[in-house]
Amino acid sequence: MFGSVVVGIGTAGFVRIRDILAPLPSSAAEKLSVKGFISRILEEQQGVKQITVEDALSRDDIKVAFVCTENAAHEENIRMFLEAGKHVCVEYPMAMTHKTAVELWDLAQEKGVVLHEEHIELLTADFKQLKKDIAGKRLEEGFLHFTGGPLKPGFGFPAFSGIARLTWLVDLFGELSVTAASMEEDQQNKYMKMTAQLITKEQKPLTWIEEWAPGLSRAKDINFRFDSCTITQLPPATREPVGIFMQDLVLFSQKLLGQVPRDQLHAERRRILHCLELADRIQQLSLQGSAQDT
Ligand code: NAD
Numbered sequence: 001m002f003g004s005v006v007v008g009i010g011t012a013g014f015v016r017i018r019d020i021l022a023p024l025p026s027s028a029a030e031k032l033s034v035k036g037f038i039s040r041i042l043e044e045q046q047g048v049k050q051i052t053v054e055d056a057l058s059r060d061d062i063k064v065a066f067v068c069t070e071n072a073a074h075e076e077n078i079r080m081f082l083e084a085g086k087h088v089c090v091e092y093p094m095a096m097t098h099k100t101a102v103e104l105w106d107l108a109q110e111k112g113v114v115l116h117e118e119h120i121e122l123l124t125a126d127f128k129q130l131k132k133d134i135a136g137k138r139l140e141e142g143f144l145h146f147t148g149g150p151l152k153p154g155f156g157f158p159a160f161s162g163i164a165r166l167t168w169l170v171d172l173f174g175e176l177s178v179t180a181a182s183m184e185e186d187q188q189n190k191y192m193k194m195t196a197q198l199i200t201k202e203q204k205p206l207t208w209i210e211e212w213a214p215g216l217s218r219a220k221d222i223n224f225r226f227d228s229c230t231i232t233q234l235p236p237a238t239r240e241p242v243g244i245f246m247q248d249l250v251l252f253s254q255k256l257l258g259q260v261p262r263d264q265l266h267a268e269r270r271r272i273l274h275c276l277e278l279a280d281r282i283q284q285l286s287l288q289g290s291a292q293d294t
Contacts (some may be wrong), residue, residue, distance in 0.1 A: 005056040006037040008069030028253035057084040070154030087114040093163040098276040116252045120244040121164035125237035137226040142206040145221040149212040150190035158194040158210040159279035183286035
């Protein structure tokens with residue numbers, strides 16, 4: 001069994017405890033148990049007790065840490081648990097720079113433990129259907145506009161907090177390059193709009209917008225023009241019986257048990273680092289643009 005600690009009890013942390021307590025029957029996730037959680041506020045959660053960071057790091061029966069804090073605290077927590085020889089599952093994004101993510105991955109390798117970044121957005125039924133629907137089609141031009149809001153403190157620059165959308169684009173269309181990026185911000189009104197211009201290996205343009213403001217509903221507007229058709233809506237897909245966080249938990253547990261093929265692990269690491277590198281570049285170009293405007 002892999003005894004675990006959950007760090008940060010917000011939406012994601014709550015779900016992690018819930019899923020470890022009731023894992024998918026006959027799946028690798030049954031090998032996890034929850035020994036405690038770390039929170040600055042709560043004492044007890046779903047019958048599980050709070051433990052100290054020192055306990056979590058030093059106890060031999062704790063082998064795994066789930067890092068579910070705001071993005072800004074991921075690096076510190078991951079580093080601390082990896083240093084202590086614990087496996088880590090972190091909610092996306094792993095870190096706020098590409099360089100940090102490379103360092104963390106190298107550290108995991110050095111310690112001989114698993115470092116897993118959750119990507120539930122790739123596990124939703126509508127995304128899986130979209131991927132099937134576009135298979136074999138040649139993209140001419142694409143557009144993805146995400147709205148939500150407003151962005152909570154501690155979640156970082158929109159290219160990182162919105163890494164799920166960037167991961168979609170990379171998973172659908174392959175590795176990308178950034179050709180331009182800009183950012184509009186009105187701090188007083190909690191308004192933010194990031195626009196990134198990307199290009200595929202076949203030199204086809206993709207526009208990615210993240211727009212956050214009070215009152216904006218959480219939505220994705222897509223327009224993917226292919227040689228044979230245009231897709232403007234996510235395909236209808238029946239919700240799968242196994243929830244997306246549970247699917248991710250099973251994948252992480254399979255990694256702990258050494259059941260995931262090496263080439264799959266390699267491809268995943270490459271995709272994650274590529275997305276963080278793009279996010280870095282988008283941030284750089286956006287900030288350069290903002291500096292020139294002032
Ligand atoms: P949240 O704000 O609901 O929860 C974060 C929690 O972490 C808060 O309760 C905060 O008090 C706690 N926290 C922060 N620093 C801490 C520390 N040092 N020690 C202990 N507790 C600490 O946020 P969330 O929506 O649960 O998101 C958490 C992470 O999960 C983020 O990285 C996010 O990108 C990722 N994620 C969330 C979802 C989702 O559906 N909510 C989906 C995918 C990924």
